[in-house]
Amino acid sequence: MQVYLTLLRRELGSHFLSMTGYVIISTVLGLVGFSIMDILPKLSGTPMDTPITEMFYVTLYFWIILLLTTPVITMRTFAQEKFSGTFETLMTAPVSDLQVVLAKFSAGLMFFMSAWAPVAGYIVFLHRYTNLGAVALQPAVIASTYLGLALIGGLFISLGCFASSLTKSQLIASAVSCGIGVMLFLLSMRSLVPMPMSNWEADVFAHLSMTEHLEDFARGIVSLSAVTYYVTATGFFLYLTLKVVESRRWK
Amino acid sequence: MIEVTDLTKRYAGRVAVSHVSFQVGKGQIVGLLGPNGAGKSTILKILSCFLPASAGTVKVAGLDVFHEADEVRRRIGYMPEHNPLPLDMRVREYLKFRARLKGLSRSASRDRVDVVLNQCSLLDVQKRIIGQLSKGFRQRVGLADALVHEPDLVILDEPTIGLDPNQLRAVRQLIKELGKRHTILLSTHILPEVEMTCSHVLMLDHGRIVASDSTEDLLKRVFHGGPVITEVLAPREALLELLSDRKEIESLDVSPMDGDWNRVIIQPSNGHDLRAWLHGELAHPGWQLRELSRGRHTLEDVFVKLTRTEKEE
Numbered sequence: 001m002q003v004y005l006t007l008l009r010r011e012l013g014s015h016f017l018s019m020t021g022y023v024i025i026s027t028v029l030g031l032v033g034f035s036i037m038d039i040l041p042k043l044s045g046t047p048m049d050t051p052i053t054e055m056f057y058v059t060l061y062f063w064i065i066l067l068l069t070t071p072v073i074t075m076r077t078f079a080q081e082k083f084s085g086t087f088e089t090l091m092t093a094p095v096s097d098l099q100v101v102l103a104k105f106s107a108g109l110m111f112f113m114s115a116w117a118p119v120a121g122y123i124v125f126l127h128r129y130t131n132l133g134a135v136a137l138q139p140a141v142i143a144s145t146y147l148g149l150a151l152i153g154g155l156f157i158s159l160g161c162f163a164s165s166l167t168k169s170q171l172i173a174s175a176v177s178c179g180i181g182v183m184l185f186l187l188s189m190r191s192l193v194p195m196p197m198s199n200w201e202a203d204v205f206a207h208l209s210m211t212e213h214l215e216d217f218a219r220g221i222v223s224l225s226a227v228t229y230y231v232t233a234t235g236f237f238l239y240l241t242l243k244v245v246e247s248r249r250w251k
Numbered sequence: 252m253i254e255v256t257d258l259t260k261r262y263a264g265r266v267a268v269s270h271v272s273f274q275v276g277k278g279q280i281v282g283l284l285g286p287n288g289a290g291k292s293t294i295l296k297i298l299s300c301f302l303p304a305s306a307g308t309v310k311v312a313g314l315d316v317f318h319e320a321d322e323v324r325r326r327i328g329y330m331p332e333h334n335p336l337p338l339d340m341r342v343r344e345y346l347k348f349r350a351r352l353k354g355l356s357r358s359a360s361r362d363r364v365d366v367v368l369n370q371c372s373l374l375d376v377q378k379r380i381i382g383q384l385s386k387g388f389r390q391r392v393g394l395a396d397a398l399v400h401e402p403d404l405v406i407l408d409e410p411t412i413g414l415d416p417n418q419l420r421a422v423r424q425l426i427k428e429l430g431k432r433h434t435i436l437l438s439t440h441i442l443p444e445v446e447m448t449c450s451h452v453l454m455l456d457h458g459r460i461v462a463s464d465s466t467e468d469l470l471k472r473v474f475h476g477g478p479v480i481t482e483v484l485a486p487r488e489a490l491l492e493l494l495s496d497r498k499e500i501e502s503l504d505v506s507p508m509d510g511d512w513n514r515v516i517i518q519p520s521n522g523h524d525l526r527a528w529l530h531g532e533l534a535h536p537g538w539q540l541r542e543l544s545r546g547r548h549t550l551e552d553v554f555v556k557l558t559r560t561e562k563e564e
Contacts, residue, residue, distance in 0.1 A: 006351040014339065085335030089396070092299045092331075093352045094324040249303050 004099045011107030015073070021111065024069050028115040035061035036122055066156060067181050071174035073112055074160025077104040078245070079173040097245045101161065105238055108157040113150055141220040148217025151230035152210060156181055158237035165244040185210065252277045252404055252434045253298065258307035260293050260458075267293045268458040270307070275451070277403075280430040282445035282466075283438040284554070285455035291438035292332050294455075295408050298436070299329040312403055325354065328397030328433075332408040334390055338382030342373055342392055345381060346399055353400040360399075367395040371425060387418030394425060398433075405429060407437040411444060423448050442554065446470065454557060461557045469553065478546045479517045479525045484539035487513050493532065499525055512541070 015021045038059050081087035090100065123142060156177075163177035164170075188209040197205070206212060213226040253275040260268040268290040275281050283291045296302040297309055300320040309316045311323045337345060343364060350360035368374050371391040376384060381392060390410065397405050410426065411419050426448050429435060439445060445452050445466065452469050454462040462469070483490060490505050490513055501520040508514050519525045526543055533540055 002354065003352060006348060010348055014337075017339065084337075085331060085333060086337055088296075088301055088331045089329070089335060089349075090352075092301050092324060092327075092329045093349065094321050094354060095352060096321070248301075 003095050004103050007095070007099060007103035008107050011077075011104055012110060014076070015107060015111040020072065020076075024072055024111075025115045028065050028069055029118055031061045031065050032116075032119050032122065035059040036126075063185060066152065067178060067185060069115065070112065070153070070156035070160050070181065071163070071177040074108050074157055074164050074177060075170040075174035076164070077108060077161050078165040078241075079167055079170045082168045083170070091248075097242055101165075101238060101242045101245060105154075105158055105161050105241075108161065109150070109154050112153045112157055113146075116146070116149055116153075138220065141218070144220045144222050145218050147222065148214050148226075151217075151227065151234075152214065154234045155184075155230050155237070158234045158241070159184075162237045162241045162244070165241045188212070252279075252312060253436065254308075254310040255294075255298075256308050258294070258297065258309055259305050260290070260297060260302070261305045266458055268297075271455075271458070271460055272307075273453055273460060273463055275434060275436060277434055278430075279451050280426070280435045280437070280449045281451040281453060282449035283436060283453050283455060284440065284442065284445050285438075286440055289455040290458040291440075291455055292408055293458075295329070295406050295436070295438055296331075299327055299406055300324050301329075325400070326402055327404045327406055328400065328402035329406045330393045330397045330408060330410060333412070334393035334410075336381050336389055336392060336396075339380065341378055341380055342384070343368070343377040345392065346395055349396045350399045355400060363399050363401070367398050370398065370428075371395040372421075385418075387414055387421065390414060390418070390422055391425070394422070394429075398429070403434060405433045405435045407435065409439055410437055411439065411441065454554060456557070462553075479519060479529060480542065480544050480546050481515045481517075481529060481533070481540065482508065482512055482542040483515060483533055484510075484512050484541070485533075485535065485537075486511065490515060499523065499528060516546075 038061070078087070081090060091097075120142065159180055160173070160177040163180065164173040166176065167173050187205070188211045207225065207229065213223075213229070216223055216226060253273075255274070256272050258268055258271045259266070271290075271294065283294065285291050293302070297304050298311065298316060300316050300323055303317055312326050314323050314326070316323050340348070346364045346367065347360055350363055351357075355363060368377050371394055373388065373391055373395060376388055381389060384392070394407070394410070397407065407426070411422050414422060423444065426435065426437065430448075430450075437449070449466050451465050452462070453460055487505055487507060491503075494500060494503050494505075494515070494517070499520060500517050502518040504516040506514050506516075517525060517529070524545060526545060530540070530543060
């Protein structure tokens, strides 16, 4: 545990004590700001009965943030250490591969979530200066929105860690994780599939659709199947990362 | 301390280290010597549990490096080639991080960091960012990291590469100091370094050990058959007459210098040291002697000789 916490602290430090970290945070806040600007006109005049949180996911900005920031957050994790050689000093200390992978993953996820934390302020702002119905701002709904965010963030961060573990080049790492991320995202876009689907095919796509999962979370619906989907997918990518890290022992 | 038996390492079809066996006793400073690509770094990487061996067994303090890697890693301090360091951390912060990573408690790590900062003369720069330090300081940070958990065995891969002469001297001195308390295995391709710091030498070429000796024995080998050089004020003809056809001398070279001075280079037969004998021979009325010394083969020569025989076999 001491090793894990020490590593976690170091990883968090490298996120928060770097220029990149603050560029990412301000990018996230800037893009969320744009999406608020998108939402505001829709709020004026017509009464709303959908939670305000749901609106975030409907805009494209959310997906831009997710698909672009997670590769940048994670590209350094392994690739930079391998490139600079510090991976060797790290792995010759008495640490286990699992501890390293988990510490890097959880630091990445914590950083991702902290970039979103100020968004709660936007919601409070909207609450104060607009006439939203009570349903729009229930704490439970906000909590489930953040839970959804953490789950999907976890998936993309674990994916990014995996991509980063494959290479020494941060550029390749970010390109690979962005590529896989876009593929996962496109799986959600059932409407892009031109041919008609049978029932079970449609079912499969519905289960994989991140947009639908997130709409549920934003409405305050936490479905077990969605949680399971994200947790297992995250676990899967972390497992792959662990195997890649271990693989130097097989050669 | 280290027992290596029949170690072989193959990288995708290329044999980097082939059937290497050696032992290192407690308290020795051993130099692993070889040209680039001889397999030095590979051996050190295997010893420090970073890479697995393809065949053979490697034990550190009686523990197998593959099966008991965690225990082994606790006992060794390893500084890889080029001494990679995170450039964004401060010296003290980094050493503290490494100490904690190696399992030291909070208070123990604070104490140990103080000790190694002092030991490696880093107290003045402890708050500086590593990326802003000179190479000599960075090297010492790497050493301090290798020492921070008081390991039994310290493994240093090319610890003096890229240092200026003053830093070089300081780092060598430091390594020598460390040898009093730790067993040290270091690799280098700079031969005088081994001579200055190590008690034992392992010479490596193309993944095989070509010589394993104490530095002293190696130096004997180096001195064996070294030429005798002397400068004499005497007529060249007289010198040639005196020294030609002597059984002690294998070959002779007399070359004129300034004035009547001659420089005589003698290759002794059987590798004997002919200086005393020569001094007697040259004691001649009117002759003067201004130099009498013994040239030595450099370790380079020995190395070239050893590696060449290996190739010819």
